[in-house]
Amino acid sequence: MRRGYTVFDTALGRCGIAWSDAGVVGVQLPEAREIETLRHLFRQFPEARELRPPPSIEAAIDGIAAALRGHDVDLTEIDLDMSDVAPFNQRVYDYVRQIPRGETRIYDQIAAHLHVGGALHSVANALAKNPFPLIVPCHRVQGAGNGLDKASPHRGIISGRRLLALEGALPEAGLTLFDALLVVDRARAAH
Incomplete structure:
Protein backbone atom coordinates (compact mmCIF):
# COMPACT_ATOMS: atom_id res chain seq x y z
CA MET A 1 0.00 0.00 0.00
CA ARG A 69 -6.21 27.97 16.07
CA GLY A 70 -8.60 27.08 18.90
CA HIS A 71 -11.65 26.47 16.72
CA ASP A 72 -14.23 23.87 17.66
CA VAL A 73 -13.84 21.23 14.95
CA ASP A 74 -15.00 17.62 14.79
CA LEU A 75 -12.08 15.36 13.87
CA THR A 76 -13.94 12.11 14.52
CA GLU A 77 -14.93 11.73 10.85
CA ILE A 78 -11.30 11.55 9.69
CA ASP A 79 -10.49 8.04 8.49
CA LEU A 80 -7.53 6.44 10.24
CA ASP A 81 -5.45 3.57 8.89
CA MET A 82 -4.77 1.54 12.02
CA SER A 83 -3.45 -1.53 10.21
CA ASP A 84 -0.10 -1.14 12.00
CA VAL A 85 -1.68 -0.41 15.41
CA ALA A 86 -2.06 -3.14 18.04
CA PRO A 87 -5.68 -4.21 18.65
CA PHE A 88 -5.71 -3.03 22.29
CA ASN A 89 -4.34 0.38 21.24
CA GLN A 90 -7.06 0.61 18.58
CA ARG A 91 -9.70 0.12 21.29
CA VAL A 92 -8.09 2.84 23.41
CA TYR A 93 -7.93 5.25 20.44
CA ASP A 94 -11.55 4.56 19.47
CA TYR A 95 -12.66 5.42 23.02
CA VAL A 96 -10.44 8.52 23.29
CA ARG A 97 -11.79 9.87 19.98
CA GLN A 98 -15.21 10.05 21.61
CA ILE A 99 -14.12 12.27 24.54
CA PRO A 100 -15.84 15.62 23.94
CA ARG A 101 -13.78 18.71 23.28
CA GLY A 102 -12.84 20.49 26.50
CA GLU A 103 -13.37 17.40 28.69
CA THR A 104 -10.81 15.08 30.20
CA ARG A 105 -10.68 11.50 31.42
CA ILE A 106 -8.20 9.54 33.50
CA TYR A 107 -6.54 6.22 32.70
CA ASP A 108 -8.80 4.42 35.21
CA GLN A 109 -11.93 5.49 33.32
CA ILE A 110 -10.59 4.20 30.02
CA ALA A 111 -9.53 0.87 31.53
CA ALA A 112 -12.96 0.49 33.17
CA HIS A 113 -14.76 1.37 29.93
CA LEU A 114 -12.70 -1.24 28.07
CA HIS A 115 -13.42 -3.78 30.82
CA VAL A 116 -9.72 -4.40 31.46
CA GLY A 117 -9.20 -3.77 35.15
CA GLY A 118 -5.61 -3.10 36.17
CA ALA A 119 -4.65 -2.09 32.64
CA LEU A 120 -3.51 1.42 33.56
CA HIS A 121 0.01 0.75 32.30
CA SER A 122 -1.34 -0.61 29.01
CA VAL A 123 -3.62 2.39 28.54
CA ALA A 124 -0.71 4.76 29.31
CA ASN A 125 1.50 2.91 26.82
CA ALA A 126 -1.15 3.07 24.11
CA LEU A 127 -1.54 6.81 24.59
CA ALA A 128 2.22 7.38 24.64
CA LYS A 129 2.41 5.65 21.24
CA ASN A 130 -0.54 7.54 19.74
CA PRO A 131 0.50 8.34 16.15
CA PHE A 132 -2.60 10.52 15.60
CA PRO A 133 -2.38 13.49 18.03
CA LEU A 134 -5.40 15.81 17.89
CA ILE A 135 -7.33 13.30 15.78
CA VAL A 136 -7.01 10.89 18.71
CA PRO A 137 -6.97 13.57 21.44
CA CYS A 138 -4.69 11.87 23.97
CA HIS A 139 -4.17 15.30 25.57
CA ARG A 140 -7.68 14.82 27.02
CA VAL A 141 -6.46 11.85 29.09
CA GLN A 142 -4.58 12.42 32.32
CA GLY A 143 -2.73 10.05 34.57
CA ALA A 144 -1.85 10.46 38.22
CA GLY A 145 -0.24 13.87 38.68
CA ASN A 146 -2.10 14.91 35.50
CA GLY A 147 0.97 14.91 33.19
CA LEU A 148 -0.28 17.81 31.09
CA ASP A 149 3.21 19.14 30.51
CA LYS A 150 4.78 15.80 29.61
CA ALA A 151 6.32 15.53 26.18
CA SER A 152 4.83 13.19 23.59
CA PRO A 153 6.82 11.96 20.59
CA HIS A 154 4.16 13.02 18.07
CA ARG A 155 2.96 16.15 19.85
CA GLY A 156 6.22 17.96 19.21
CA ILE A 157 6.71 21.00 21.41
CA ILE A 158 3.00 21.37 22.13
CA SER A 159 2.03 20.37 25.67
CA GLY A 160 -1.26 18.76 26.62
CA ARG A 161 -1.90 21.83 28.75
CA ARG A 162 -1.60 24.05 25.67
CA LEU A 163 -3.97 21.84 23.66
CA LEU A 164 -6.54 21.84 26.47
CA ALA A 165 -6.19 25.62 26.77
CA LEU A 166 -6.99 25.91 23.06
CA GLU A 167 -10.16 23.93 23.76
CA GLY A 168 -11.10 26.14 26.68
CA ALA A 169 -10.80 23.23 29.14
CA LEU A 170 -8.40 24.88 31.57
CA PRO A 171 -9.08 27.81 33.86
CA GLU A 172 -6.87 30.78 33.16
CA ALA A 173 -5.39 30.67 36.67
CA GLY A 174 -2.36 28.42 36.85
CA LEU A 175 -1.60 28.52 33.15
CA THR A 176 1.78 29.47 31.82
CA LEU A 177 1.95 32.92 30.24
CA PHE A 178 1.92 31.40 26.76
CA ASP A 179 -1.13 29.26 27.54
CA ALA A 180 -2.95 32.23 29.11
CA LEU A 181 -2.29 34.24 25.92
CA LEU A 182 -3.80 31.41 23.86
CA VAL A 183 -6.95 31.58 25.99
CA VAL A 184 -7.14 35.35 25.41
CA ASP A 185 -6.51 34.93 21.65
CA ARG A 186 -9.22 32.26 21.42
CA ALA A 187 -11.67 34.52 23.24
CA ARG A 188 -10.88 37.41 20.88
CA ALA A 189 -11.32 35.20 17.83
CA ALA A 190 -14.76 34.14 19.08
CA HIS A 191 -16.01 37.74 19.06
Whole structure:
Protein backbone atom coordinates (compact mmCIF):
# COMPACT_ATOMS: atom_id res chain seq x y z
CA MET A 1 0.00 0.00 0.00
CA ARG A 2 1.47 3.33 -1.05
CA ARG A 3 1.97 5.99 1.62
CA GLY A 4 2.31 9.71 1.18
CA TYR A 5 3.19 12.60 3.42
CA THR A 6 3.17 16.37 3.42
CA VAL A 7 3.94 19.22 5.80
CA PHE A 8 1.61 22.13 6.32
CA ASP A 9 1.37 25.43 8.18
CA THR A 10 -0.61 25.94 11.37
CA ALA A 11 -0.86 28.76 13.89
CA LEU A 12 1.67 26.92 16.09
CA GLY A 13 4.16 25.84 13.41
CA ARG A 14 4.63 23.32 10.60
CA CYS A 15 2.92 19.96 11.08
CA GLY A 16 3.34 16.74 9.16
CA ILE A 17 0.80 14.14 8.12
CA ALA A 18 1.24 10.72 6.53
CA TRP A 19 -1.50 8.67 4.88
CA SER A 20 -2.32 5.54 2.93
CA ASP A 21 -5.28 4.72 0.72
CA ALA A 22 -7.17 3.69 3.89
CA GLY A 23 -6.67 7.00 5.77
CA VAL A 24 -4.28 8.90 8.01
CA VAL A 25 -1.43 6.74 9.35
CA GLY A 26 0.20 9.45 11.44
CA VAL A 27 0.38 13.10 12.42
CA GLN A 28 3.41 14.97 13.68
CA LEU A 29 2.69 18.23 15.45
CA PRO A 30 5.26 21.04 15.23
CA GLU A 31 8.74 20.73 16.64
CA ALA A 32 10.92 23.77 17.31
CA ARG A 33 12.28 23.47 13.76
CA GLU A 34 10.63 22.06 10.65
CA ILE A 35 13.57 19.70 10.06
CA GLU A 36 12.79 18.03 13.41
CA THR A 37 9.14 17.65 12.45
CA LEU A 38 10.22 15.95 9.21
CA ARG A 39 12.78 13.80 11.02
CA HIS A 40 10.09 12.43 13.37
CA LEU A 41 7.74 11.82 10.45
CA PHE A 42 10.43 10.01 8.40
CA ARG A 43 11.51 7.92 11.37
CA GLN A 44 7.97 6.62 11.74
CA PHE A 45 7.11 6.32 8.02
CA PRO A 46 10.35 5.84 6.07
CA GLU A 47 8.51 4.41 3.04
CA ALA A 48 6.24 7.48 2.66
CA ARG A 49 6.86 9.80 -0.27
CA GLU A 50 6.02 13.48 -0.52
CA LEU A 51 2.75 13.65 -2.44
CA ARG A 52 -0.12 16.02 -3.03
CA PRO A 53 -2.77 15.14 -0.43
CA PRO A 54 -6.06 13.67 -1.68
CA PRO A 55 -9.26 15.53 -0.71
CA SER A 56 -9.85 13.46 2.45
CA ILE A 57 -6.36 14.31 3.72
CA GLU A 58 -6.82 17.98 2.76
CA ALA A 59 -9.94 17.95 4.96
CA ALA A 60 -7.89 16.41 7.81
CA ILE A 61 -5.21 19.09 7.37
CA ASP A 62 -7.85 21.84 7.46
CA GLY A 63 -9.34 20.34 10.64
CA ILE A 64 -5.97 20.07 12.38
CA ALA A 65 -5.05 23.64 11.43
CA ALA A 66 -8.42 24.91 12.70
CA ALA A 67 -8.05 22.99 15.98
CA LEU A 68 -4.60 24.54 16.51
CA ARG A 69 -6.21 27.97 16.07
CA GLY A 70 -8.60 27.08 18.90
CA HIS A 71 -11.65 26.47 16.72
CA ASP A 72 -14.23 23.87 17.66
CA VAL A 73 -13.84 21.23 14.95
CA ASP A 74 -15.00 17.62 14.79
CA LEU A 75 -12.08 15.36 13.87
CA THR A 76 -13.94 12.11 14.52
CA GLU A 77 -14.93 11.73 10.85
CA ILE A 78 -11.30 11.55 9.69
CA ASP A 79 -10.49 8.04 8.49
CA LEU A 80 -7.53 6.44 10.24
CA ASP A 81 -5.45 3.57 8.89
CA MET A 82 -4.77 1.54 12.02
CA SER A 83 -3.45 -1.53 10.21
CA ASP A 84 -0.10 -1.14 12.00
CA VAL A 85 -1.68 -0.41 15.41
CA ALA A 86 -2.06 -3.14 18.04
CA PRO A 87 -5.68 -4.21 18.65
CA PHE A 88 -5.71 -3.03 22.29
CA ASN A 89 -4.34 0.38 21.24
CA GLN A 90 -7.06 0.61 18.58
CA ARG A 91 -9.70 0.12 21.29
CA VAL A 92 -8.09 2.84 23.41
CA TYR A 93 -7.93 5.25 20.44
CA ASP A 94 -11.55 4.56 19.47
CA TYR A 95 -12.66 5.42 23.02
CA VAL A 96 -10.44 8.52 23.29
CA ARG A 97 -11.79 9.87 19.98
CA GLN A 98 -15.21 10.05 21.61
CA ILE A 99 -14.12 12.27 24.54
CA PRO A 100 -15.84 15.62 23.94
CA ARG A 101 -13.78 18.71 23.28
CA GLY A 102 -12.84 20.49 26.50
CA GLU A 103 -13.37 17.40 28.69
CA THR A 104 -10.81 15.08 30.20
CA ARG A 105 -10.68 11.50 31.42
CA ILE A 106 -8.20 9.54 33.50
CA TYR A 107 -6.54 6.22 32.70
CA ASP A 108 -8.80 4.42 35.21
CA GLN A 109 -11.93 5.49 33.32
CA ILE A 110 -10.59 4.20 30.02
CA ALA A 111 -9.53 0.87 31.53
CA ALA A 112 -12.96 0.49 33.17
CA HIS A 113 -14.76 1.37 29.93
CA LEU A 114 -12.70 -1.24 28.07
CA HIS A 115 -13.42 -3.78 30.82
CA VAL A 116 -9.72 -4.40 31.46
CA GLY A 117 -9.20 -3.77 35.15
CA GLY A 118 -5.61 -3.10 36.17
CA ALA A 119 -4.65 -2.09 32.64
CA LEU A 120 -3.51 1.42 33.56
CA HIS A 121 0.01 0.75 32.30
CA SER A 122 -1.34 -0.61 29.01
CA VAL A 123 -3.62 2.39 28.54
CA ALA A 124 -0.71 4.76 29.31
CA ASN A 125 1.50 2.91 26.82
CA ALA A 126 -1.15 3.07 24.11
CA LEU A 127 -1.54 6.81 24.59
CA ALA A 128 2.22 7.38 24.64
CA LYS A 129 2.41 5.65 21.24
CA ASN A 130 -0.54 7.54 19.74
CA PRO A 131 0.50 8.34 16.15
CA PHE A 132 -2.60 10.52 15.60
CA PRO A 133 -2.38 13.49 18.03
CA LEU A 134 -5.40 15.81 17.89
CA ILE A 135 -7.33 13.30 15.78
CA VAL A 136 -7.01 10.89 18.71
CA PRO A 137 -6.97 13.57 21.44
CA CYS A 138 -4.69 11.87 23.97
CA HIS A 139 -4.17 15.30 25.57
CA ARG A 140 -7.68 14.82 27.02
CA VAL A 141 -6.46 11.85 29.09
CA GLN A 142 -4.58 12.42 32.32
CA GLY A 143 -2.73 10.05 34.57
CA ALA A 144 -1.85 10.46 38.22
CA GLY A 145 -0.24 13.87 38.68
CA ASN A 146 -2.10 14.91 35.50
CA GLY A 147 0.97 14.91 33.19
CA LEU A 148 -0.28 17.81 31.09
CA ASP A 149 3.21 19.14 30.51
CA LYS A 150 4.78 15.80 29.61
CA ALA A 151 6.32 15.53 26.18
CA SER A 152 4.83 13.19 23.59
CA PRO A 153 6.82 11.96 20.59
CA HIS A 154 4.16 13.02 18.07
CA ARG A 155 2.96 16.15 19.85
CA GLY A 156 6.22 17.96 19.21
CA ILE A 157 6.71 21.00 21.41
CA ILE A 158 3.00 21.37 22.13
CA SER A 159 2.03 20.37 25.67
CA GLY A 160 -1.26 18.76 26.62
CA ARG A 161 -1.90 21.83 28.75
CA ARG A 162 -1.60 24.05 25.67
CA LEU A 163 -3.97 21.84 23.66
CA LEU A 164 -6.54 21.84 26.47
CA ALA A 165 -6.19 25.62 26.77
CA LEU A 166 -6.99 25.91 23.06
CA GLU A 167 -10.16 23.93 23.76
CA GLY A 168 -11.10 26.14 26.68
CA ALA A 169 -10.80 23.23 29.14
CA LEU A 170 -8.40 24.88 31.57
CA PRO A 171 -9.08 27.81 33.86
CA GLU A 172 -6.87 30.78 33.16
CA ALA A 173 -5.39 30.67 36.67
CA GLY A 174 -2.36 28.42 36.85
CA LEU A 175 -1.60 28.52 33.15
CA THR A 176 1.78 29.47 31.82
CA LEU A 177 1.95 32.92 30.24
CA PHE A 178 1.92 31.40 26.76
CA ASP A 179 -1.13 29.26 27.54
CA ALA A 180 -2.95 32.23 29.11
CA LEU A 181 -2.29 34.24 25.92
CA LEU A 182 -3.80 31.41 23.86
CA VAL A 183 -6.95 31.58 25.99
CA VAL A 184 -7.14 35.35 25.41
CA ASP A 185 -6.51 34.93 21.65
CA ARG A 186 -9.22 32.26 21.42
CA ALA A 187 -11.67 34.52 23.24
CA ARG A 188 -10.88 37.41 20.88
CA ALA A 189 -11.32 35.20 17.83
CA ALA A 190 -14.76 34.14 19.08
CA HIS A 191 -16.01 37.74 19.06
